Amino acid sequence: MLEKYHDEILSCTGCGFCKKSYYAYKFPQKESDFPKGKIMISYGLLTGELEEDMEAVKAIQKCTLCGRCEEDCPSLIKIADVIKATRNDLQLMLPEHEKIFHNFKEKGNILGEENFFKKGGSIVFFMGCLTNREMKDVVISLFDKLGIDVTIIGGCCGYPIEKIGRKTEDKIKKELEEREIEKLVMACPNGMLALSEFSPLHISQFVLSLGVDFRRNDKNYIYHDSAFLGRYLGIYEEPRQIIKRIGNLLEFDENGKMARQCGGEIEFRMAFPDEAKEIAEYLIKEAKEKNATIVTASPHCYSHLKEYGDVIDILQLIEENIK
Template sequence: MLEKYHDEMLSCTACAFCKKSYYVYKFAQKESDYPKGKVMVCYGLFSKEIEEDMDVVKILQKCTLCRRCEKDCPSMIKISDIIWAGRYDLKNLLPEHEKMLQNFEKYNNIFGEKNYEKEGSEITFFMGCLVSKEMKDVVISLFDKLGIDVTVIGGCCGYPIEKIGRRVKIKLIEKEMDKLIFSCPNGMLAFKEFKPMHISQFILSLDVNFLKNNKNYIYHDSSFLGRYLGIYDEPREIIKRIGNLVEFEENREMARQCGGEIEFKIAFPQEAGEMAEYLAREAKKKDAIIVTTSPHCYSHLKEYGDVVDLLQLVEENIK
């Protein structure tokens, strides 16, 4: 995989502009903990100047692939793609990722839990691992309130497994689907050929009336919903119809990663926690409830502050 990025790796001038926005580096302060160092390690693996060992595996896995650093790169290098390619070339996995892979292969669920499914109409919601774990009842209640007999597909989309550098191919059950809806950006990226809709897009396509309140809601842009999928406005529009929209100092394309991507969180809990605490402090300072649009972000951030997922916010405030 790294061969594809040979010229890209050589384009890195080691200017270290990526250091200022790379949050893992801010908390760890090691040369290999910011993008320039990781690109150098990838080139070393490609050129055979570096041999793979568990330290190298840890270096390449210690990244959320959020693409924030690329916004500061004057050479416009696809840093996340290089690191991701390096992972595909690794022979070994971290122990935490081995367990995640084993659960996926045995249960089609990275937590090793039972998958929830439900037959219904041609409007289909992909539940996934984290939504099933955190918000299954909210999903069912939401579609009931919308008057939709939704079909629910369970199981893992496989994207977290891809992000640790292992190839998977998940096939959706052959069935008629008018719309395929997700609340998890990972699932949308895994099944992008099906033209998926995010739940925020689906809600705005309906004539939904909301209860209005005076609470402050601060929207956290998921890296994968935002920088990967380009969805920024729809969640904000829903929030404005319910309460007062507040913004983080760094938002939209410049938004901070919260550390909640499951494959990063389980392997690097301290760094993930510090990243979440930073956002929780800013939200508290602005007297606002954090709104997430990714189950990865919700599952993580709720441990550090006052957080609600957009699914919950909509379900609780439909007239």
């Protein structure tokens, strides 16, 4: 797998521009904490000049794959793809990743929790592990308010497992293939990426397509672009349109394509909690200075950021304010 990226790796000039966005944080200490260092480790593992050990595995896994550094790379290196390919070839696993992989295989849920299912019509909501933990009741209540007899399918989409470099079974895909689906709706960008062949809609897109009305208030909301909803899926506008109809939309200084990661991807923050906390606190500080509640559009971001500040997910915002 990594062999495919041989030329990509060699195109790295070592300029170090990819370090730029890291300077806001105190935690990077070593060259291997930066994308440039990870490219070098990938090269070493590919050529055999470097032996795989836990130190190398830690360096390669210490990345959210958010792709923010690629926006600063003058050589347009696909840094996240190189790191992902390197992970696919790793033999060793971090203990935290062994745990979520075990949960995935045993329970079909990376958190080891019970998945939720509900029979209903041809509008299908895929719950996913993090939405299941954080917002199950909100999903049920929202579809009740919309008057839609929704089918809910729970389980892990497998994307967090793919991100750590392990293969997944297509259990959810098979389950979806067996159904008549008019629309597949999700609140989690991880699931949307894993199940992209079913053309899923993010909950913000689905609700906008219904043309529903919202109650307005005069609160300030600052929108946090999830890297996977934004840079990966290109969905920037729909959550903003909803926020504008409910309250005052504010922006982080770096937003849209240049938005910073919050550290919330579950496989990252389980393995690197201190770094994940510092990344989150950077955003929380700016939101506080702007006197705004952060609005997330991913349960990974929500479940992490809410530990440190005033945060609501777009799913909750919709459910609370729909008329």
